[in-house]
Amino acid sequence: MPETMNTKIARRGLMLVLSSPSGAGKTTISRRLLDRDPGITLSVSVTTRPMRPGEQPGVHYYFVDMPEFDRMAGQGELLEHARVFGNCYGTPRHAVETALSAGRDVLFDIDWQGMQQLAANARADLVSVFVLPPSGTELERRLHSRGQDSAEVIAQRMAKASDEISHWGEYDYVIVNNDVDESVQAVQAILRAERLRRTRQVGMPAFVESVQAAL
Ligand SMILES: Nc1ncnc2c1ncn2[C@@H]1O[C@H](COP(=O)(O)OP(=O)(O)OP(=O)(O)O)[C@@H](O)[C@H]1O
Numbered sequence: 532m533p534e535t536m537n538t539k540i541a542r543r544g545l546m547l548v549l550s551s552p553s554g555a556g557k558t559t560i561s562r563r564l565l566d567r568d569p570g571i572t573l574s575v576s577v578t579t580r581p582m583r584p585g586e587q588p589g590v591h592y593y594f595v596d597m598p599e600f601d602r603m604a605g606q607g608e609l610l611e612h613a614r615v616f617g618n619c620y621g622t623p624r625h626a627v628e629t630a631l632s633a634g635r636d637v638l639f640d641i642d643w644q645g646m647q648q649l650a651a652n653a654r655a656d657l658v659s660v661f662v663l664p665p666s667g668t669e670l671e672r673r674l675h676s677r678g679q680d681s682a683e684v685i686a687q688r689m690a691k692a693s694d695e696i697s698h699w700g701e702y703d704y705v706i707v708n709n710d711v712d713e714s715v716q717a718v719q720a721i722l723r724a725e726r727l728r729r730t731r732q733v734g735m736p737a738f739v740e741s742v743q744a745a746l
C-alpha cells in the first residue's frame with residue numbers, strides 16, 4: 532500500500548514494462564530497481580532460449596523446451612508471448628495476477644510485442660517505459676562488454692535494433708540510458724507518480740467517505 536499523507540490507502544498493483552533494443556540496459560536498470568524497492572516483484576518469463584553462463588533457472592528465466600512452451604501458450608497460461616531473435620518468450624499469467632491483486636507492482640523486461648499484448652488486454656494496469664541507448668556505437672560496445680553472446684548473436688541483435696527502436700513512440704515514457712543511476716532514478720520517479728493515480732487507489736473511495744462522515 533502507498534502512503535498518502537501518512538495514511539495507508541489500499542492500491543491495485545501496476546505492471547511496469549521496460550523495453551529496449553538488446554543491450555541498452557533494461558536488465559541492469561531492473562536489477563537495481565528491485566534491489567531498491569521491495570514493493571516490486573519481477574515477472575520471470577519462460578523461454579526456449581539456451582541458458583547463458585551465470586543465469587539460474589527460476590531466477591532469470593524458466594527454461595523450457597518448445598513442446599512445453601506450446602502447451603503453456605495453448606492452455607492460456609501465458610499473459611503474453613512472442614518470438615524474439617528466433618526463440619520463444621512468454622509471461623506466466625498466474626504470478627502476475629496474484630501480485631497485482633495483492634497490491635504489488637510487477638516489473639517486466641519484455642519486448643514491444645509483449646507490451647502491445649498487455650496494452651490490448653490490460654491497459655489500465657500498464658505503465659510502459661522505453662529505454663534508448665545513447666548511440667548505436669555504445670549499444671554495440673555494451674553487447675560486447677556483457678561478454679555473454681557470440682559475435683554472430685551480437686550481429687543479429689544489432690541488425691534488429693533499429694526495428695526495436697521504431698516502437699519507442701508506443702510507450703508511455705522514454706528514457707536515454709546514459710548513466711545507470713540516473714536512469715534508475717527516472718524510473719523510480721515514474722513509479723512514484725503512477726502509484727498515486729486515482730484509479731489505482733482502490734481504497735480511496737472508502738477513505739474519502741470516512742473523512743466526509745466526520746465533517
Ligand atoms: N548506463 C550504462 N552505461 C554503461 N554500461 C551499461 C549501462 N547500462 C547497462 N550497461 C551494460 O551494458 C550491457 C548490457 O546491459 P543489459 O544486459 O542490462 O541490457 P538489456 O537491455 O537487458 O539486454 P537484453 O535485451 O539482451 O537482455 C551490460 O554489460 C551492462 O552492464
Ligand SMILES: Nc1nc2c(ncn2[C@@H]2O[C@H](COP(=O)(O)O)[C@@H](O)[C@H]2O)c(=O)[nH]1
Nearest residue numbers: 576612613615620621622640641642644645
Ligand atoms: N514478449 C516478451 N519478450 C521477452 C520476454 N522475456 C524476455 N523478452 C525479451 O526478449 C529479448 C531477449 O532477451 P534475452 O534475455 O534473450 O537477451 C529482450 O528484448 C527481452 O526484453 C517475455 O516474456 N515476453
